[in-house]
Amino acid sequence: MAAFINDLLNKAELQSFIGREDELQLMQNQLDRDRTDWNLLHFHGISGIGKTALLKRFMNISSTANTIYINTDKELQSPQQFLDIIVNKLHNHPYYNKGRKIGTEQSTTTSNIVNSLNTIATTEPPLILLFDSFELWEPITDWLFHSFIPRLSANVRLISAGRESLRSIQTRSPSWSLLVQHVHLKPLSKNLVHDYLKNNGIDDLILRNTIVKLSDGIPFSMNLCYKMALENGERLETANLKQIVRILCQNVLEELDITINQRSLLEAASVVRQFDKELLMNITGQSLSYEEFDQFCDIPIIMKAKDGWSLVDGIRNWFQTDFKEHSPELFNSYKKRALEVLYRRWTAANPLQRRSLFLENVFTAKNELLQEFYFLNDETVYDIRTAEQKDIAPIMEIWRNRHLNSLQSVNDGTEQEKLIQEVWELEPSAIKAFWENDCIVGFTAIVSLTTEARKIFLKNDLYRNYLLNTKTEENERLFWIGATAKNNDYQALNAIYRYFFEHLMDNFLCTVMFPTDYDVSGLLSLGLKELPWAASVTPSGKKFRMLQVDLRKVSLLKLLTTSKLLTTSYPIKTKKNISVQEVTQLLKKLLPSYHELESMPELLKEANEVMDIEMKDNEAYGDTIRHFIKEAMNGIEIKTEKDRLMMRSIELSYIEQIGTNELVAERLHLSISTYYRYVNRGIEKLALQLIT
Template sequence: MSMEERPHSIASEIDRVEQHYLVGRDQEVQTFLERLVAGPSDRRIVNLYGTGGVGKSYLLDEFRRLSEKALVKFLLLDGHSFSQNPAVFCLHLLRLLRYPEPIIQKTRTDASLLKEFCLNAIQKASEQGRIVLALDTFEEFGEMQLWLRDEFVAHLGSNILVIISGRFPLQGIWQSSPAWRQLIYSMPLADLDYEAVKQYLDRSGIKQIEKIRSIWSQTRGHPLTLSLLVSTTLAKSSRKSAFAEGQDVFSRVLETWLKEVPHHDMRELVEAAAVLRHFNQELLSFIMEKQITTEQFLKLTGYSFIRRLDRGWMLHDLLRDAIGHGLRLRRPEYYDKLWKRCILHYYLNLKQSIQKKQVAWESAEWVYYTGDQLIRTLFYQQSVSYRLEPLEPSNWAEAERYMESRLRCVKDVLIKHANLEMNERFDYVITAEESLKCWKHVSLRELYDLDRGSVKLIRDSQDEICGMSVIIPIHEQTLEYLKSKPLSSAYFSNLSESRLKELRTPSDSKAGYFVASIDVRDYADVSMRQAAGLTFISYMLSAGFVVTTSPVIPFFHAIFQSLGLEKAKNIVHFDYDDQKPTPYFVLDTRGEKLQQYLNKMIAAFGLPKEQDDEDERLLLLSMREKEVVELLIKGDSNLEIAGRLCLSEATVKKHISNVFRKLHVKNRVQLLNIFKGNQ
């Protein structure tokens, strides 16, 4: 009896269990099955790629099982095994093909002959039936990748399906050559979604919804982290030991990722990037207070755990958290210095952006760095995708269905908050009764007629409605409504006439916002909660004046205070019909109050308060750009500056262009006026 035929072997049991725990990869499995039976003219190279720990090798094992079930020979070669040596690769492949050992021994010293034997052997085997050749950990093949492409894969027959699996998509000639490109089927592998994680946990015997949400929040669907954390959860019963083991899990995952970054100088860049939510070359240079070269930056952004966004780049959420946590423990002063530089960067940019009425992006980033641990934990755990959609006739029925569903299916919500810095955990509860209070006085028709931008639907990454906001712009057309209607009247009717006059702006230039409610289907869900929180934050500074209220729920009131809003003095209302005096929370950053607010938020970090405008502008510049500005002020020409700084004239022009852009000037005269105090 052959090894493959032995019943109940350890190998067959491992296969059975691993297949049972494979979740969230239905599309990839279906694609592989289609490739397995595809004709010779179809794409014959599958490029499976994804960051460390995302489950590439696990999926390859499933492809092997599917191949064996279809009676297709599956040959797996791992890049860790060959020392970038084509001869060793060929020897290993010949043995997988069960080529006669005596012949192998005769040819092993002749690399060219060995390659021919190998190609002939695999071609002959493919004439007997389909073959899958899988090359795992492709990045480890190193310089041998060129040989594999041009000397080996290029000569394989049409009945051989090649799988190239690694951390990075195939690049270079693989993509620039139309001939190679048409042969490749790209199969990017992402983290698991919530439903797949829930399915995995169910198969592991973890069925409590609170535990599922906790594990989802900690792992973000990263397969390796999920597997290790589940193992820890099942093995440990006490919370304390489980917490300690959890930290060990993240250390092991971190080690897996950082295999890509063996050199100290690049690890230093990765650590700095981990302190930032989003980064680019200029921002990294600013917080590290040294020039990051283009070569260094391109190398950094080439790592598999970094992805491109609209406004820059970011590390994988889990990696960012793990590195940040480790850096805080190992080098607390250095971490604190980087964090303060981040605050300073957004402080300077926020002041400029508010003048241009473009602050939504800067507001969210500013709050991340100046907000307390509660805000970062609740609203910045992971990257979320959501969008706001104004209420209009085309989505009116959807909005009504959402409201009906919320009122019909309302339930208690438990929100778990963990402060990893203090190793503390505590809970917030929003009862079903309290949730219903938020819907009092919400009339879609009345709000739509008042101002068509008052009601917005919150859509998730699947384009499903997951929430609704009622945020009323304050201007001459809405002020009487706000003075007379429940929730807002107690505040606005108590304002002096001079204060009201300030708020009677034309409808196209809002004086601020009254945030009546921001509701999501489930505040315990991380993505929905973040969508709600970031929606509020994006409005916070955009008009300079925000008023809000909510039922007396500790969760909401803690958020308002953590964001720097203040309770309105001597004004409460009873409009939630619960006989509880309910306060208003206000943030007023109009005019000079903006600087007061910014100073208040940065005071706890030991940063200086408002500085001279000239000093602030200089802070935006790199060290080299400051040197260029100093010489420009002295009257030096580009050629003279190049000579003094040992730079090319083209490089000097580039620095000057960057200075103009950062300082919002168009020419040297405007630049000189800034630093001579003539503007």
């Protein structure tokens, strides 16, 4: 059977819309709602969040429903403008075509229009009125809620959508507070964005992850990224990303009626996660009256936060990226001032307040690991309880079935779940269960590595190298294991990461073990050091690495907010008259021995013939060379996705050593031949970076 164009349009509409099942169900409920249970359903959210798409999706799936959709691209200045729009809609309504004299054959008075709508609603109840772009209806809002809507039959149901809530109406007329149901449209989840992209033919996982991170679940940005990727042969290069961010920022600014000073404050606010009047004044170095601050906080993309105010997550990221791109010196100046204030607040706060301030400091420090996990879907609050005996069995089952990183399996032969019961009996408070709706959705375990605890962990070969070569230390904590009950439960996963990171604040010697296929570059940027001698290999051949950081004398926050950790620079240079080929050959020897340089004096001697490094011993020499290589890699300008994959191939193969070449190629979704080519080309680029 030949497809009709309408069928093709419906299919395209299905592909472009995803999620919002709960919101659609609320709209569907309006069709079945009893007359005595009447309310106005109002959706609100930032520009581009998908309000219009939601209303149109409802019309599409409820095509047999009695609906009238009203939208405008200009502000409605008078009730008559609204009535004229209604008349045009009634003129095309099926009941008008059946000979009913509605609207256009009568004068367009409020009474006649109301009577016409009530007649339609009585004939085939209910009649659904969909009011879109409600922010443009502001001049007639009072008239609408006092002179028009109250005269409608209860068989007429109202669904509206706009950037702002209807709280002002409820304030002016308290009785409306009982009849308006507000629904705040939030960004789509990571899973839904992935599904949208897969449904539309984007199979490249790296590209999907890029779009997920950049779009932050906001449909407008998601569609923009997707279309630009298609136009560029299903890839997004650095220039594309900058262009997308610029378009997104311009789109937001075009929708806002703000002053030049408020635009400057938006840039300052993008530097931090949450802000208050004092913080903005310190960042900008300008005075700000209470009236000016209140007016700034009334901007639609700013919302009340736990400890102040905040830009909407995705928009904050766009403004921050764009600000850093076009004014890097001012951005760094603002960041430095913000960190000074936040660190000062942190040192003066009590322990409970410090946890919240820790969030603000690490966000402003711009650590990518913390930014990616610490601030994702951060609004979910879980009931975190010390595990009880009855919780141990489900916790063991969660660990057997799931892992913090959904790309990895815990069935690696380590059988760490066998230790959970003993650890709990020794230190019940070490194991925390995360509860939601009377269910355990995840757990964490941070264990005091006492003499008794070390005896327990000696039963597992995974920790034997470390435990047999160290003694019991005061205030040592093993950041042991954690998992979520459901795969890809990003909210619970994020809560687990937050719990782990928050406890890095405490004055502990922090020890943690990870599989080598886990990306630990972010943890290394937090100051953790790898202990190569404590590495372990399971009977199944899975490799694990041990990381550690001593925070007993210096806090993680101090490390994060010092220039040494934020902008490391190593004063090393290659000797003159060295060719790219010579440095390339040296790197091909250094990289495979990246973590064992100290035990290879001949190789260090050869490196010294190329590099101007003065070190007293092999241990310091090897550490410096590793830092030198990492610094050079960070200095390479990533212009294309190919550039990024070249550097990532080197990282995974030599620095993180996640496994065989085949495993690295699979991880990066490359053929083995392309992988080898990228590694060789990447080493050449690295050599060139070292001598320029």
